[in-house]
Amino acid sequence: DADVTQTPRNRITKTGKRIMLECSQTKGHDRMYWYRQDPGLGLRLIYYSFDVKDINKGEISDGYSVSRQAQAKFSLSLESAIPNQTALYFCATSDSYREGYNEQFFGPGTRLTVL
């Protein structure tokens, strides 16, 4: 079984709809991240969480919100989706106990299309 899972894998929605992307991990990592990827722009950080009670904005948090329901679950919400939020979204985890190594483990991605 995959260590980091994302649901749904693909989603098509309409402008103005609320949508939630979910991420679960079985790696036991304390840190979780949400990124979006657009062609030519690379991965950009939306939000990150270093433990259940910690939520931090990344470089492109406007229009998004997150919830860390448990150490293993981190959800990303688009309150009112707009077409320029069409992108590939990745969840990632890392382990603070391996601070010097900082390897991030990525989920398989969610392809979101906003019409």
Next chain:
Amino acid sequence: KNQVEQSPQSLIILEGKNCTLQCNYTVSPFSNLRWYKQDTGRGPVSLTIMTFSENTKSNGRYTATLDADTKQSSLHITASQLSDSASYICVVMGGGSYIPTFGRGTSLIVHP
């Protein structure tokens, strides 16, 4: 501002040939540098990590180098295979942040 620049943006090579991808960074102080491989439609996977004291590290046909003085790294791929077709992302940790700085990646296409 912490920045990571990668070149070239894209590269096309024939199967069996070698290639080198470049990464320049301004992140300071430096902690470590990772190269990730991202297959189309999948999440990135770490290939190698380099810390300040390391100049070269190999992972099979992949060899990464680091020059911490000039703040440059390279990823050399030897005897390329079709499966090497992917995006290669340079990620640098440091600059007083707990968040890594990502480059935009180099898209490599290997043709038969």
